[in-house]
């Protein structure tokens with residue numbers, strides 16, 4: 489199907505998404521000072537909304553009429569707060585029949601649940617479209633997602649589409665395990681289906697790039713960009729992808745609960761989407777910690793949310809791309825090492841983290857591969873897991889990882905951090 493026809497059909501299918509996209513593109517055309525005024529008003533609005541309608545914030549924010557407008561005076565929201573108060577973080581007037589619970593943390597650590605609805609989903613998709621357009625991509629052109637686990641893709645993909653959908657112009661491939669035959673399938677799919685963009689975990693894209701480079705495969709000329717997300721993209725991975733895919737590599741920063749935080753432009757600027765978020769960099773425990781406030785999420789406000797990432801905001805100034813959004817720089821963190829299975833497959837650490845989704849009683853955990861056939865799970869939780877739950881974990885591990893893989897559970901008081909102060913959630917054999 490040609491891209492222009494697909495674009496027309498998509499507009500009919502997703503009127504709300506395209507309405508959001510029009511608003512987002514209009515804001516991208518604002519002058520920087522107009523945009524800053526818009527952002528400040530949106531911040532005031534979301535704080536007032538949270539203080540009046542969201543039980544958690546009713547308790548934690550002082551009367552917004554007394555608020556001096558300085559975001560620094562508001563409390564920081566940690567992931568542990570979200571875990572402990574999920575129920576109280578939902579807008580009191582939300583229509584519960586239309587609200588869903590999403591899960592995240594698969595690639596980066598502790599499982600976390602969040603509320604979402606159709607409007608949040610459609611705005612997220614529109615924000616992704618605007619971000620993709622910074623590469624030269626146009627709505628209707630094809631995107632291949634390397635994302636999620638087999639079970640997500642099986643039940644309709646991480647974004648809720650069928651696996652193959654001609655109108656969507658999207659395909660999702662489960663990219664958490666990397667065996668040579670699967671990498672060969674993916675490379676073949678790219679050559680045959682000829683997407684315009686690839687989007688996926690840095691580690692998945694780097695693994696595929698390594699295969700393509702080793703096999704000396706030519707990539708289609710249709711490919712204009714590769715988007716790396718959810719993990720730190722280091723310079724060696726970027727160079728490998730550029731070489732293998734033969735196109736530009738872009739970094740993207742965001743998470744499921746607060747998407748579209750920053751997108752890289754064609755000039756290498758990582759632009760903070762300041763109409764959607766208020767991003768701060770605050771010195772905490774010796775690092776520049778990023779705190780994000782979603783300016784659009786009224787269903788479940790996130791105000792000064794500590795994502796556990798580090799980075800800094802760059803001084804204001806024009807970027808050659810002409811986009812008014814300010815720029816930032818990511819710190820180094822969230823690097824994932826792949827875990828090698830006895831049968832030779834390499835698994836993304838998210839495979840292990842996902843096994844703990846929904847187990848909110850776990851305060852901290854760490855998977856450690858102590859032998860090729862053994863995964864040790866260190867847990868910090870107030871009470872031991874029930875025998876049923878332990879048995880379920882053993883089964884799930886064998887199914888997701890390798891049938892011969894043993895689970896060794898250890899209950900501990902705390903889990904030490906690495907020298908850099910980072911918590912590593914999955915540690916493989918070197």
Ligand SMILES: [Zn+2]
Nearest residue numbers: 753757807809
């Ligand atoms: Zn730029």
